[in-house]
Amino acid sequence: MATLRSLRALDWLNFFLANVQTGFGPFIASYLTTNKWTQGEIGIALSVGTATAMLSQVPAGALIDALRNKKAAGAAAILAIAACALLLAASPTLIPVFAAEVFHGFASCMLTPAIAAISFGLVGRHALGDRLGRNARFASIGSAVAAGLMGAVGEYSSARGVFWLTAGLTLPALLALSLIEPVGDAPGMPTSPEKRGSMSELLRDKRVLIFAACIALFHLSNAAMLNLAAGEVTTHMSDNVQLIIAACIIVPQIVVAALSPWVGRSAQRWGRRPLLIFGFAALPVRALLLASISSPYLLAPIQAFDGISAAVFGVMLPLIAADVAGGKGHYNLCIGLFGLTAGIGATLSTLVAGFVADRFGNTASFLCLAAAGALAVFLVWAALPETRDAAEADSEGEGAPSASP
Incomplete structure (x- = not known):
């Protein structure tokens, strides 16, 4: 079983990785806008990164399934992200920005299955919902802290300083990763090739195909929303721009931190569908509110709906992957397939928006x-x-009182 040290180190790994990834959110749109990029040009640049991630998701998931050393894959991805941040800070021009987006897209698609595999290996399938909720809580707190720091740096120093800070935050992330002790395969995960299901079997699974379509639509709706709002704020305001963008990141992260553990526990008790409907319904509400407001200071409260969607989606994607593929030896490949559809939706979102x-x-x-x-x-x-x-449902029903921490 996993040691307390490894579990705590995983908490901090999620915290610092969220710190790092926050620098590649709407701060990029604001940074490029201040350097005279148009919304269309920014959309193309961001789509380059999501397209790279889209093409890399499936091979990355298969690679993580095949690798014994998940920590080494995670470390390599973190180092690559640090290099991308330095490249953006050095020159916000066409070739460096496109190169940074390509490398960041590739590195990011390695991180998600690596962290999911480490989590699965530490706690096993039946405790995975709670663990994923805890991962999401620490990630959201990390994003909120980083957004505040980066907003202050962007406002009182320079937008370029955000990316120097992003690169520096990869160091504690690497330290936390090093403190996680190696673990074996998770219970219920096949260890021999003979016990693994085929990829064609996975692709024929109705649950996989329908959830993949849901993911594509989710990201088609969600991916461009905050970037579009951030660009609009930058265009129409001269003061407090970076602080407003930071608040737009912090508010949903507070919601995610509060909601994610409940989502993980409730998914074990009630099933996945009710929570997915709840989380996905926040998307159109948020978009309609953003379309109707005139004051940029209302953006941050509206972003609470983003927190609801993010809490549900962040827990459900790896949890449903474990449901449909965790016992077939293709857990990370399934996450990669879902990541591919997310990339398709996100790419179309930024381009169309x-x-x-x-x-x-x-x-x-x-x-x-x-x-x-x-x-x-x-x-x-x-x-x-x-x-x-059904077996898990019966088990959770009998032990429901013990599901709370």
Whole structure:
């Protein structure tokens, strides 16, 4: 079993990785806007990164499944992200920005399955919901702390300083990773090739295909929303821009920190579908609110809806992957497949939102994003089967009182 030291180190790893990844969020859109990039150009640049991640997700997941040393893969990805931050800080021009987006997209697609595999290996399948909720809590706290620091650096120093800080935050992340002790395969995860299911079997699974479509629609609605709002704030305000963007990141992270452990426990008790509907429904509500407001100071409160969606999605993706593929030896490959569909949705989101915003205005762009979110809710409600198996449901039902920490 996992030691307390490893579990605490995993907490801090999630915290510092969120610190690092926060620097690659809406701060990029604001940074490029201040350097005279248009919304369409920013959309193309961001789409380069998501397209790279999209193409790398499946091979990255298969690679993590095959590798015994998940920690080494995670360390390599963290170092690559540090290099990307330094490249962005050095020169916000076409080639460096595109190169940073490519390398960041590749490195990020290694991190998600690596951390999920480490978590699965430490606690096993039946405790995975609680563990994923804890991962999300520490990640959200890390994002909130980093957003505050980066907002202050961007406001009182320079937007470029955000990326110097991002690179520096990779050091404690590497330290936390080094403190996690090696663990074996998780209970229920096949260790021999003979026990592994085939990839074609995974791709024929109705649950995998429908959830993948739901993920694509989720990211089609979600990916461009905050970047679009951040660009609008930067265009129409001269003061407090970085602080408002930081608040837009901090508010949802507070919600995620509060909500994620409850999501993990509730998914074990009630199943996955009710929580997915709850989380996905926040997307169209958020987009419609963003389309209707005139004051930039209302952006931060509206971002609470982003926290609801992020808490549910962040726990559900690796949990449903464990449901449908954890016992077949393709857990990380399944996460990679889901990441591929997320990349498709995110790439289309930034491209479509940037195109519509440049030609028809931001309000029309937000309405398009709301429509995609509403379609995602409908697909979850109408077509997605419950993935929690009957044996686990019986076990959780009998032991429900002990599910609370």
